[in-house]
Amino acid sequence: MNRTSIKIAGSSGSGLVITGQMMMHALKQKGYYMNSDREYPSLIKGGYANYQVDFSVVPIHSLSEKVDLVLAVDRIGLMNSLDALKSGGIIVHDDDRHDRIPGLDAKAKAKNITMIHIPARKIAHDNGGNELMTNMVTLGLTWRILGLPYEVIAAEIEKKFKNKPKLLEIDLKCLAAGYAAEEIEHLPEIKLEHPQSVPETILVEGNTAVCLGAIHGGARAYFAYPMSPSSSILSYMAATAHQTGITVKQAEDEITVAQMTLGAMHMGTRAFCATSGGGYDLMTETVSLAAMIETPFVVVNCQRPGPATGLPTWTCQGDLDMVIGSAHGEFPRIVIGLSDPTSCFELMQHAFNLAETLQTVVIVLTEKVVCETKRTVPIFEQNTIPIKRGLVTDKDELENLEPKDRFRINESGVSKRWLPGTSPAYYFANSDEHREDGTLTEAAEEVVPIYDKRMRKAQTILQALPEPQIFGTEKDADISFVGWGSTKNVMLDVIAAAKEKGISVNYLHYDFVWPLKVEAAKQFFAENEKVCLLEGNYLGQFGTIVENGTGEKFLKKFLKYDGRQFFFEEVLRFVDAINSP
Amino acid sequence: MNRTSIKIAGSSGSGLVITGQMMMHALKQKGYYMNSDREYPSLIKGGYANYQVDFSVVPIHSLSEKVDLVLAVDRIGLMNSLDALKSGGIIVHDDDRHDRIPGLDAKAKAKNITMIHIPARKIAHDNGGNELMTNMVTLGLTWRILGLPYEVIAAEIEKKFKNKPKLLEIDLKCLAAGYAAEEIEHLPEIKLEHPQSVPETILVEGNTAVCLGAIHGGARAYFAYPMSPSSSILSYMAATAHQTGITVKQAEDEITVAQMTLGAMHMGTRAFCATSGGGYDLMTETVSLAAMIETPFVVVNCQRPGPATGLPTWTCQGDLDMVIGSAHGEFPRIVIGLSDPTSCFELMQHAFNLAETLQTVVIVLTEKVVCETKRTVPIFEQNTIPIKRGLVTDKDELENLEPKDRFRINESGVSKRWLPGTSPAYYFANSDEHREDGTLTEAAEEVVPIYDKRMRKAQTILQALPEPQIFGTEKDADISFVGWGSTKNVMLDVIAAAKEKGISVNYLHYDFVWPLKVEAAKQFFAENEKVCLLEGNYLGQFGTIVENGTGEKFLKKFLKYDGRQFFFEEVLRFVDAINSP
Amino acid sequence: MNCNCHSLDHINGILDHQDVYLDFEESDEKLTWCSGCGNYGIQKAVFRALTLENIPVKDAFFCYDIGCSGNESDKHGGNTIHGLHGRVLPLAAGAVLADHRKKVIATAGDGATFSEGINHLVHTIRNDYPVVFVLHNNENYALTTGQASSLTREGQKMNASPDGVFAAPMNACHFALSLNATFVARSFSGDVKHMTAILQQALRHNGFAFVEIMQVCPTYNKTTSQEWFLERIKYLEEQTEYDKMNIDEARKVSQDLEENITMGVLYDNPVGNFIERLPQRRDKQTTLVEEVAPHDVTKLLATFR
Amino acid sequence: MNCNCHSLDHINGILDHQDVYLDFEESDEKLTWCSGCGNYGIQKAVFRALTLENIPVKDAFFCYDIGCSGNESDKHGGNTIHGLHGRVLPLAAGAVLADHRKKVIATAGDGATFSEGINHLVHTIRNDYPVVFVLHNNENYALTTGQASSLTREGQKMNASPDGVFAAPMNACHFALSLNATFVARSFSGDVKHMTAILQQALRHNGFAFVEIMQVCPTYNKTTSQEWFLERIKYLEEQTEYDKMNIDEARKVSQDLEENITMGVLYDNPVGNFIERLPQRRDKQTTLVEEVAPHDVTKLLATFR
């Protein structure tokens, strides 16, 4: 698998994202598969940030630890570029005084880095452009180094600025000047494989895919309070509200958000909300209420490292124990982990179906690196996951319902649900402990059966959940992994790369993280010798659940909690180390 | 162990508690050991309620499932009395038309119950008294049936009403009339053992003991929002504020309560707060903040059954998983479980010491049955647990501190702490991820060591926690139990009772519930053959922690989640069943 | 003056719709509020108002807070949620946004509304969600046995305030008016007819209707008793001049809680409720409930190709 | 008129206490607010005011909310907590109750104060905790990239409000005044001297001092820019007649946010702060921090024997 990585580096707010995304769109037109990430501080402007794009002629799912080329847009970018590069890599920059950065040249030399200086600022100015347009010059140059045809990137720029003809003209001049690369001696070249055709893909980030999944799945209301990295869900839902007709409300706080979602769900629409860990804390009392009144509830928790404010713009898988353990009282719940845009699109639909048919709380966990990463994926298939609501809708049945059908004690723990007002039978959704019709009870002999019923639902849930999936060789792998969420992305690339090296790797992936489908894990341990954990937190939270559930122990745990995703190479090294200790 | 149980039964708000407590005070003067409980609905008036008092010449810790005598103050009380009684028991009542309650007499007969009717209402009226004074008549009669001297109960009444001489006179007449028991043929008799002496005890409920422990331990601020069963802490703290000088504030909500507590702790006083599960949910974000800035935090969670409003006036041990798992992000914490007033008094002091010396969150779990139960315990010993704060106070040291001493990375995970303003070195208590001096960082190589440091504290905590305690035979018991919280109370009585039957029972009790001192549990499993769990929730939450920690399995789990405590006899039956299957 | 509180129409109206009324009242369980509690009257008035407005059980939806006010919520006809303490307003708002054809009635105590949930009150008023809100103001936290709320009067000795409350009480209606609520009314738990009339107007209001009921709580609030109120109540309906659309006047008459306590609709000035002002919903005829169905996202997807 | 905003005393004062001032400013890390951000000026004014009031680093305690306003809280001298979003007021209240000898300065944005934490604002005002509160009102949620807050003006198109905000904005000072705050002032991030003078008075206030700084945010709030404000600002200090103890006047002058925006101390009427009114603390000389020690409970225990 041949992959190329490019990083656009500089200070936050200096046009990194726009530049990166224009490049991605152009690469897409050429037929490349891509993945990307944006690293930035929790500041509006200033501080080191970067935008990385990895691409290949085959689908890729992870990012490289080190890149082939850094496009340094300013001194901060330049100073951070050496560490980001592979040895033999290239830096494109416009820092006249780069030789005054102590040790830079020497280090570059030692690492065999080619530094290409282009007077981009001057070029931009000469063409009537401003500061931000220097990025066009360096982008043009980069495109040239990649050996890609000028028209493709130019067409992208034209599309982007078609409503601003003046700007466009200057932009194109800058781009062309960069591409021309005059006065640059020894222009290096990055030799790319070229796609045979342009696959039908979309370039989309996880949070957008979450929205699309919800919208396609019939969600009609979205409530939120801004919080990184969930805020882009709110932005997208609001931006598309005219098209979708969905009620989108930015509310005054997360408690409100949760309560509004619950109220709306209770009446019978599909509503959801999203937040991050700290906001989720505030929602937990409402989660407990949803469980008690058995009203479906779907909440997306976009994980970032904690505790407290933590690293608000970075990634992790640290809230699993929290969403399983939080919210007072005992009740079953479902936790789903998102991994890539396709899973975001599909699992959101499942989330609603499970929440409604099982009358339960569904917590969808995603991660900053899933939320905000743009990647190419096949165009989402619609209408593959029918809406399932588990409502009584038959006229006759509705006419003949009794109030106590609502929480009737039964084997599955899932009683009949109908929408308020659709049947002459009304019911009380009572946060107090109650009888089958929702009337309050404190009698021991009435409390126990309804408590049992609610808890029995855990079994029904477990049966309803799909099995986890094995990627790579079915069994007897040289090395095996278990994981959830974004772990899948890096594993897919590692499996392929290891195979090329002759190492068979497989990976057991849980989309449905809780309750644990334990038999699959047991079998996986039974059929594979060296089973390891790959998880983005300190405690190996999911790992502990698997160990406790199966009674097995992982051979090794590769845990990461520095706010960064698992990079392709580091996992490959881990595989190598296990394989030849 | 000879024990006698009396239940005062009727509708909520009809003077049950006062009557019960007067009886307890009188029994206390006679030298009896007592335990009690109050069952009542979440209503201000009406609905069945009762007050039960168990007493004995030796210390007792639990309650009986069935009682020897019911004092039924009204029809609701009468209708509920048969089920509450042992066969052969006695009902004292004033229901002229009790023969019209369908089946009552027949059932009473079948159960060999003696029904004593006394025209208490009439007697009260004849003596110029009101409705509530009928309880004096029946109390007098009950006292007579117990064969106890009139002066003792009369003295109690005198004490109680000494400021209301008119009322007192009538009360005493009523009491005397009841005691005289004229016109009652075949007055039954309950034969009591009599204490040899009057032990030095106090009669106190758990929540009061929590307050006393905190006050004695140097707490200077208490913040709360009313919530059953924590509200009596607020009431007591407020009622004694003039004596203690403590700042007591009923705040606008639980988030405020938690934040005020944290702010006060941070400046260097000892502050605490209390709530129940739903209120705790709201505090979790603050808990996460406390962990991040490593400011000590002590919160008492008074458990009642959930989810949601649940059974607000009943008991359970259902929030253990929640307090361990809730609050976003990863961090160590300590969970303590209270069992009886003595433990409340002592463990609150430990809670502060642990929170301060280890700079950690301490969650004190208690249960409605611990909170609101009055029992006789030895007078609390003061000054046995010295205040330990772990603060830098040495003048020279303070002068020479550097900001980064505050969160300095070290082996124990516990860095130096000093109070703001006491040293020229200031520091940032930063909810963002930070360096040793609290300044923000997002650099991977800086994030990891400070994250590691915080997590390493878990080991230091584990070492600092006292070992769990074994009650009953040290090892090789016929039947063994593990538990926490109020489980201890019933186990103490069961161990004694089983011993009388020749069955050796022992019990491993965890005051410090989390993190788990796992070696002690392993050893307990190793040294005992039949280890069972006794826990007040559905999932056996602590049991699962023990099983996962030790890799052992409980032989049986006796779980209860109907809002009631474990009664003495039911546990004894469980022991019998295990012993002779 | 469209108040019918001193006429017989009221009772005749109920008689005309006995069936509707009985659907609400129906329950064989005994209510367990203390005797003399103002909640009995409030409940009755709510059912009467619904009846007189011809809103049957199936078209009403009740959201209850936790407190004495919410107790007994399972002893009448109608679909309900009995939710969490302090959270009834956003719950009701969510419900009505989903199904605006239902009349959503939210009920809470003064503790819930002015302490735990005052953030929600502020923003529900600002957003003008079409909910009828019935504030049971008994000036204390009754269900938790009589602690002070933000509406307890200065100097009152309460559970946990043994020295007496030392902050001045908030004024419920005045606070709502300071936030430009579009409907603000006040009534008294001892006057079922007046409450009924007020609630009828609240039910007709297009937007958030804030109705404060000054409620007696003989158990924990001995000071502002039935008698105390009866001596002080002034009915706005008896004042012919009053302009319900003048917020300054409303603020003025709402102020006195000691001598002349004004009862009536203090302010009523609908501006078009939240749903009507939401651009993407303005022209929709359906409810969000009816719209749940697979939504084609082809066009949205196209932007990512 | 004890405002020194148009005199040189101000700078001389700072020069006299350079050491104090530098203790606050000291930091070798670069501040990273956007260029032109009003926060630079506010921070400077806070340090100047503390300096002029001769409050050294060790006697000040800073509580910061989460938002742009709280960023950079680790780049100056002083003990701080940078807490949670929306929660700075109760945190600060807890701190000052524990150690009332410290000057506790709480800082938060308009989002934090009027949405997430408005419950705290209401009750902090009611309780009159002795905290100086600096509201950074940039009329948006800046740190989360420009969503609308409750103080964003009607019609503004914001992130997540593409059609423009359609609820009328709240007025920060007016809201505080409606709750009878004991000190309410307004200033402008573009006028360091005025802010300094206002903050000095806030620091001297015995009770909760509510200081709204109208803060420019050139990145997300293009409408109410530096120029926009400069054209509209009126200084109360220039008005000799103004009675700072008249709340009705304060309410009146606070109202206009469009044409003539009044800056200055709108209201200052101390009543004795929370701690002084707390019966059990009234006569105490010590702080709660100093009092931590074993407390003999023998007398309390005696009541249970």
Ligand SMILES: Cc1ncc(C[n+]2csc(CCOP(=O)(O)OP(=O)(O)O)c2C)c(N)n1
């Ligand atoms: C989160 C939470 N905190 C506290 C409580 C306890 N609680 C139940 S009712 C109540 C107060 C009731 O006062 P109010 O709202 O005025 O209603 P009232 O009982 O007076 O009708 C409180 C504090 C709770 N149920 N949930």
Ligand SMILES: Cc1ncc(C[n+]2csc(CCOP(=O)(O)OP(=O)(O)O)c2C)c(N)n1
């Ligand atoms: C519980 C919680 N919800 C949401 C957030 C995300 N958040 C961080 S800052 C902010 C708003 C900032 O607005 P404001 O308070 O006005 O401060 P500004 O950035 O404008 O100075 C939000 C919503 C958070 N940190 N915590």
Ligand code: SF4
């Ligand atoms: S305590 Fe007060 S509010 Fe509650 S039921 Fe009794 S009288 Fe009514």
Ligand code: SF4
């Ligand atoms: S976004 Fe606005 S408030 Fe934040 S730093 Fe930039 S200018 Fe200042």
Ligand SMILES: [Mg+2]
């Ligand atoms: Mg109340």
Ligand SMILES: [Mg+2]
């Ligand atoms: Mg702001």
